[in-house]
Amino acid sequence: MGGPHGGPFLLFHVLCFLLTLSEVGSQNSKACALRCPSNSSCVNGTACRCAPGFISFSGEIFTDPLESCDDINECGPPSPVYCGPSADCQNTEGGYYCTCSPGYEPVSGAMIFQNESENTCRDVDECQHRPRVCKGRSVCINTEGNYTCQCPPGLEFSPEDPRHCTDVNECTSGKKPCHSSTHCLNSVGSYECRCRPGWKPIAGSPNGPNNTVCEDVDECSSGQHQCHNSTVCFNTVGSHTCHCREGWEPKHGLKDKQKDTICKEISFPAWTAPPGIKSRSLSAFFERVQKMSRDFKPAMAKKSMQDLVGSVDDLLKNSGDLESLDQSSKHVTVTHLLSGLEQILRTLAKAMPKGSFTYRSLDNTGETTSSPAQPPRTPSHTRSPRSLPPLFSELSLVVQEQGKGNVTVGQSHARMLLDWAVAAAAEESGPTVVGILSSQNMKKLLANASLKLDSEKLKETYKSPVRGAKVTLLSAVSSVFLSNTNTEKLDSNVSFAFALHEQPELKPRQELICAFWKKDSNGNGSWATTGCWKMGRGNGSITCQCSHLSSFAILMAHYDVEDPKLALITKVGLALSLACLLLCILTFLLVGTRCRLVAVLLHYCFLAAFCWMSLEGVELYFLVVRVFQGQGLRKLWLCLIGYGVPLIIVGISAGAYSKGYGREKFCWLNFEGGFLWSFVGPVTFIVLGNAIIFVITVWKLTQKFSEINPDIKKLKKARVLTITAIAQLFVLGCTWVFGLLLFDPESWVLSYIFSILNCLQGFFLFVLYCLLNKKVREEYRKWACMVAGNKYSEFATTTSGSGSSHNQTQALRPSESGM
Structure with missing residues (x-):
């Protein structure tokens, strides 16, 4: 940085920095005063x-x-974006895009575009690109932007899957494409009309085609049947039997009228003598039956039945040693004959041709008639029984195919009406047999047969128990046999009409009944x-109904109706006698304590007598004094008080001081320790109470006599009151007052009075009552006339006594004795 170019370069950077600061100051002067919401930007301070x-x-x-910026739906109204044909607009957050509609695809390959000019959508062939879009045998058909699945002819869409085709069953669709003589056979997408089995x-x-028409094939004449040689072929529509x-x-286990039916020849059923019955007549009869069985042929069924019925008539007519059999053996023989005849006649009737048959066995002759089954009508035996021919047995039967409704089988002795459904056997398909065999001579072996009564029903009728009955047979014994062997409980009742051989006059406790042999x-x-x-x-007949079948008769x-009062007296008397005998045995066994035992019994018996006197006083009080306020105590309470109270007193006395019973000189209560008061106390209470009732009764009777007839003579009134008072004295035991006043045993006057009045108490009651x-x-007079053999005129007695009957409503009432 210290090179020749370092100064200018530094100056350039300083100037840029200053310009930047000045620009920031200018912007801050114009900054937004508000905070803008999302999806927006600040314009200025407001x-x-x-x-x-x-x-x-x-x-x-x-x-x-407080406002906000919301998304604009470019694909919706009022002016949606148009993406071109077969395309759909898709809105997005702050924008949109276009796509091809379902069933279309872009040619350019771009899946989204912005406007119509970019639209290259065209139809997609789903059937070509997705060959499994339609399932099963369905066919895919392409449409503009879509596709459909169609089923070929004879197929239809499955309800479970609308894209899957299944077969249409024209045979069960209800369209009935085939003729009624053919059978429709469905196939996949089609059907055939073919002849049924047994048709051509x-x-x-x-x-095969839908215009096929068939006709029945006669297998019997054409030899196409498979019937056994023991049967006969019968052609039916479309088949044969x-x-x-x-x-x-x-044969056993097979049915008639089937394709596999195999038959056997009807044979005579085995029938032997009842075991344990020794009779030459009976043995000879069964030897004849065995010969019939050996010689029997189905074509001889009618003759065999006639011979069998005639043999039974001969047996019963010439019974021989059967009459000497005991009663039980006779009844066993009857039971064996009736059940065997039903079985054999049922079997032999199956070998007969269809129709009706009647055989009448007369005295040493036979008569046979055959006629078609008749509809129900009034029985022919409604005529007088005396006009009946001297028949011994009569057999009537009907053999025909099972029908509907009722069938009637009738003869001179009986007529039966039943339903065909009852007659037919459930396991058999052959002809149905209905028959009746009536026999008059069967009653020879049924003498003194017992009768099981419906005791509950008779008890309701007679209001008393009914004991054994003596019976008289008034009609022939009629046995019923059907193809149906299960007749103990029928689905519908069977009606009978039996002819009476005599017209009895019914007496009390006699009744005509419908009975069966059980x-x-x-x-x-x-x-x-x-x-x-x-x-x-x-009209000389009895109509019955039964819910089962057997052998019937009228x-x-x-009946012997039992008297309940007499039975009660017998039972009470026997019970009392047994109790007294037991007491005698105990008395003799207990020799050392017999005096004490006698004293206890005397104590109880005397107290019981006085208790009943007190109850008589109570009854008299209710009768005379409280006439409209009750009717006294019930009999049960009277017995409980009359016999129970003395028993309680004696029991307490014996338990408290057992040595108080028995004295040196006589068997009575001991005077020591005041033990005598266990007797004197209750007696005194009862006698005084009855004395008070006696006074009240006499006083009330005096008032009532005055109210009823104030003009009655004083002498008559006094006599009536005197007799009534004397009667009440004895009834209430008031005469025992003399015994209570007998303080001094040497007072012979009171002793005589007490002894006479109480010893003769029963005599005075007899005289007064x-x-x-x-x-x-009047009753005594009637009995005297009956003993003397004179005819007693009840009408005269009633007339002569009618004037006094008004005052004699109850002869044994204490208040009316002697009036």
Whole structure:
């Protein structure tokens, strides 16, 4: 710096520094007085300017310090920037730019531009550039700036994915493109109309197009069936079935009228004699049954049934040693016969041709009729039973395909109405069998059969328990057999109408009932009524309904109704006798304490007698004094007080001083220690109380006699009051006052009076309550006439006594005794 050029160079720097200081001083003199907001700059000391792309509420320049500069949306109104076709304006902070619209791209490669002149946007082919934009079998079709996915014919978009095509099932779409004789087969994007199995195209018709028309193939005549040689082929529309031949039935586990049906020939069911029953007649019968079984042919089913029914008639008509069997063996035989007949007739009926069949077994003759099934009508047995032919057995059955509605099977003895659905077996598809077998002679083996009563229902009817019944059979025994073997609980009730062989006149406790024969676990049986009830009676028949099936009959039952009062008396008497016998045994066993025991019993019995006298006084008080204020105590309370209070007193006395019972000379209470007051105290209280009631009663009766009839004669009034007073003295035990006044045992006057009055207390009660009472005397007179054998005229007695009946409403009332 000390060279020749150092001075000028330094001077130049000094001058620059001074100029700079002067310029800074000038600017500071013009500095902004305000602080401008963001996106703005200071203009002078009072104004600010918004940056390009921003504007304030007042404009580009503003002076209000509270204003702000906001972004200008060049892409929005009022004058948006136009970027050219297929382009979109994009606003930014303080500016904007242009881009191509979706589905377009710039040719120049620049993704953003500023004006229309720079726009090079053109359409993009999405189908070419993005081949997987449409899924599955859908087809991509390019459009201006976009694309669409379309499905080929026979396909449609999936609801889950609108870009994925799935097959359209024309067969299930409801359009029904095929003829009704064909079967529609859907394929991907198409369908075919082909003949169903068992059908073929008609002549000249193809098999497959939508105009295909088919016709049924007769497999039976063409030999295309697969039926077993034990069946017969039956053609059906579009198929065929294999039916068992007449007299044949499906093998176990198979059904009839199926393509795989295999049948076997119907055989006579095995039936042997009941075990344990020894009878020549019964053995001969089952030998005949075994011969029928060996000789049986399905074509002989009708004759076999006739022979079987006739054999049963012969057995029951010429029962022989069956009559000598005991009652239980007879009932076992009946049960075995009824159940076996149902099974065999059901089986043999399946071998018969369809239709109805009736066989009547007359006396030494037979009659057979066949007729079609008849609709329900009034039973033919509504005529008088006396006009019925001398039938022994009658068989009626109907064999036909299961139908709808009801079926009626009728004969002279009984008529049945039931639903076909009840008759048909659930597991079988063959013809349905409905039949009734009625037998009159079956009642020979049913004599004295027991009847299980519906005791609860009869108890409601008679208001008393009902014991065993004696029954009389009034109709034939009718056994019902169906294809359906499960008949213990039917889906619908079955109606019956049974003809009566006689018209009984029902007496009290007699009733006509619908009964069925019920088998028990031992092979025995009895009549029962559960599940059957009577609907009505008229024209010589009884109508019944049952919820199950069995062997039925109409019975007349005579019940023994138990008298509850008599039963109560018997039970109480027996219980009392047992108790007394027990006391006797204890008395004899306890010889050392027998006197003390007798004293205890005397103490209790005397106190009980006096307690009942006190209760009589209370009842008399309610009857005479408080006429409209109550009706006295109930019987339960009377018994509890009459027998319970003495028991409590004796118990307390014996517990407090057990040695007080028994004396040296006689068995009574001991006088020591005042123990006698355990008897005298209660007796004194009762006698004095009854004496007060006696006085009040006599006084009240005197007032009532005056109010009722003031003109009554004094002598008659005195006599009535005297008799009433004497009666009340004995009833209330007031005569025991003489015993309380007997302080001196040597006072023979009081002793005699006390003894006579109290020893003859029962006699005086009999005289006052019975001999002096007109109603009782009238009953005595009736009994005397009956014993003497004279006819007693109740009408005359009633007439002669009608004048006094007004005053005799209750013969045994204490207040009316002897009036």
